[in-house]
Structures are given as C-alpha cells and as structure tokens.
Amino acid sequence: MIYLDNAATTPITDNVLEAMLPWLKEGFGNPSSVYSVGRKSAIALNKARALCAEVLGCQPKNIFFTSGGTESDNHAIFAAAEKARAVGKMHIITSSVEHHAVLEPLRVLEKKGFRVTRLPVYDNGIVRVSDLEAAVTPDTAFVTVMAANNEIGTIQPIDGIGAVCRERGILFHTDAVQAFGNMPLDTNSVDMLSLSGHKLHAPKGVGLLYVREPASLPPFILGGSQQSGKRAGTENVAGIVGLAEAMRAAAEGAEEKRVKLLAMRERITREISKIKGARLNGDPERRLASNVNFSFEGVEGEALILQLDLAGIAVSSGSACTSGSLDPSHVLLALGLSHDEARSSVRITMSDLTTDEDIDGLLAVLPSAVDKLRYLRGISL
Numbered sequence: 001m002i003y004l005d006n007a008a009t010t011p012i013t014d015n016v017l018e019a020m021l022p023w024l025k026e027g028f029g030n031p032s033s034v035y036s037v038g039r040k041s042a043i044a045l046n047k048a049r050a051l052c053a054e055v056l057g058c059q060p061k062n063i064f065f066t067s068g069g070t071e072s073d074n075h076a077i078f079a080a081a082e083k084a085r086a087v088g089k090m091h092i093i094t095s096s097v098e099h100h101a102v103l104e105p106l107r108v109l110e111k112k113g114f115r116v117t118r119l120p121v122y123d124n125g126i127v128r129v130s131d132l133e134a135a136v137t138p139d140t141a142f143v144t145v146m147a148a149n150n151e152i153g154t155i156q157p158i159d160g161i162g163a164v165c166r167e168r169g170i171l172f173h174t175d176a177v178q179a180f181g182n183m184p185l186d187t188n189s190v191d192m193l194s195l196s197g198h199k200l201h202a203p204k205g206v207g208l209l210y211v212r213e214p215a216s217l218p219p220f221i222l223g224g225s226q227q228s229g230k231r232a233g234t235e236n237v238a239g240i241v242g243l244a245e246a247m248r249a250a251a252e253g254a255e256e257k258r259v260k261l262l263a264m265r266e267r268i269t270r271e272i273s274k275i276k277g278a279r280l281n282g283d284p285e286r287r288l289a290s291n292v293n294f295s296f297e298g299v300e301g302e303a304l305i306l307q308l309d310l311a312g313i314a315v316s317s318g319s320a321c322t323s324g325s326l327d328p329s330h331v332l333l334a335l336g337l338s339h340d341e342a343r344s345s346v347r348i349t350m351s352d353l354t355t356d357e358d359i360d361g362l363l364a365v366l367p368s369a370v371d372k373l374r375y376l377r378g379i380s381l
C-alpha cells in the first residue's frame, strides 16, 4: 500500500510503540494510587508531561492531556466562552476554514447568544491580519484560528494574529493539530493550542491542550482531582507516554523532514500540473510541505479515490465522506470554488515515512486514472 493520507491519521512508529508498551503491561498502575506500581505510572506521566512542555517551550503546568484534537478544541472554546460570558463579552472571531471540531462548538455558542465573525480566506486560503483588526470590537471575547489547514495545508499568520490579540487583551486559541511537526510553532504567540497524537505517529485517542493561564479558565471535565482538577479522569498513561515520544521525535527531525517533503511536494505539484484541467487548491508556497490538494475538471474526487485505491494508493477527497454525505468541503467553497470544482478535489498528504517510491507509484497511476474517469463520463478536455 502507498499511504498518502497522513492528514487523516498516521501509523504508530516503532519508537512510540516501544515507549508505550511497558505502560500497557506491567506498568498498569493508576497514577493516582500511592503504592509503588501506581507511583511508577505517576512518574512516567510526569516525565511525559515535562517532555511535552520542553518541546512546546512551556511549563508542565500549562499542559492538559485530552482524548485528542477534538476534545482539546472543544475545551478551549467552551472554557473561553464561559469566561467571556462572565464578563459580558459575547463576540468570537474565527476563520471560515476551521476544522469541524472548532466549527461545531462555535455553532452551539451562536445558538446560545454569542456572535461569531468568520474571517474570509480569499482565493489562497489565508486570513488577513488586517481583517482581524477590523473585526475586533470591545465585545470580542476570544479568537480561534487554526495554525495550518487540514485540507489545503495553508499556513495562517498565527504570530500576527497573536500580536493583535495580545495588544487588545483578547484570548487566542489555535488548532495546531496539522501544524505541529510540519512547521515551526511558537507557544509565545498563543494563549491556548490544540494537538492530536494520531496526526504525529502516536495513537488515536490522545492529545493535549496547552493553556498559558490555566487558573483563569473554568474546568474542562469535572470529576477527580487529576490534572489540577481541570481535566478530571484517570490519565491515559501509555497514550500520553506515546504522545510525548512522538512529539520529541517530531521536534528532533522537523527540519530534515520539512526539506525532504518540500522536494516531494514540489515534484508532485509539478507533475500533476501537467494534467489538463488540474488546478492546485490553496497557496502554492504558504502551505505545509506535507500537503498537496488538486481539483480535476470533470472528475468526481470520490471516484478518483476509489480508482487509486484499486491501485493500492490511499488519498482523500474534498467531500465530507466521513459523515457519509457528499457535501463539498466548506474549506474549498471558502476559496471560491464551485460545488463541482470542490467535489473534484483530491488531497495528498505525506509524512516523514513517505518515500520517493511512494511518489513514483502515485504519479504512475494518477494521470491515467483521471483520463479513465473523464472517458467514462464522455468528457474530453
């Protein structure tokens, strides 16, 4: 199999699995227990937290482990909203290309009386800091804008957004699930930041939320006193140890990975651009090195994915197939694409495990698959 859907999930690497295994076997103790098998788990947990903090350039107390990116985004948004409501601030600013883990909580808050401004991303998929400045009002409670987009890989001006927010005392959350390990990230420019393990070779079901000032926010989940009482529940020790190891490895190999993937991205982009009626979605430069997203005129993205799957190649499309619907992606529509153009898109995403042979395999099959699908629909360009 040629796996080119790393924005959907990534395989667990050997170093991560090995780091986790002891905590799934003999190290099964509850980290809140006082006897030795429990204390060992607590020590592993503390070490993992310290490692994550070191990688992010913050203190261990700023890190809250969660069940993944979705939970982190929900907590950041609902906690920020509760804090805001307490002081009567009811305005939220976001972008029009956020992940559903951000879009849906905001939709609920809108129903509860908050006003949400969704910044445009123009045809390159990037928000403008000047638009943010113009949207800010004295009523603005917080801003949530992703660091990098999951569909088109575009990189948002997080430092600029952070500077505007800090100047005006507005809380700033960023979903950095796709960005982490794929681009430099500075926690100094944000107040909260979401990460997910399974997008960086750790297991599914573990993630974290960085919070600059945890004391200023209400608890995320109520129960026991774990994680300073902010996110109750017995910690997923093995998953957290795996996440920490994955973050360590990602930070260590980041620059090497970026250089390698940039070359692959440019090669794929150059070759696919030669196909008639192919068009790159999102900014060609200001995007993750791991992401390529193309629309193919006259082709159904879903059909193309199935064709590639027959050849053992896994990529994904711009329609929300996860929900079983064929609604075109809100991200591609936000770029100004028509429904047909959005439905004709395919996303190719790489990881540090991707090889030149994988790309050879993709490029050997893709042009003829596009031709075949057009032929079947009687379309010639």
Ligand SMILES: *Cc1c(COP(=O)(O)O)cnc(C)c1O
Pocket (backbone or CB within 6 Å): 007, 008, 067, 068, 069, 070, 071, 073, 099, 101, 146, 148, 149, 150, 175, 177, 178, 196, 197, 198, 199, 205, 206, 207
């Ligand atoms: C995958 C993803 C999420 C959700 O993370 P989970 O760990 O799967 O819940 C959130 N935001 C972005 C940008 C993502 O790519």
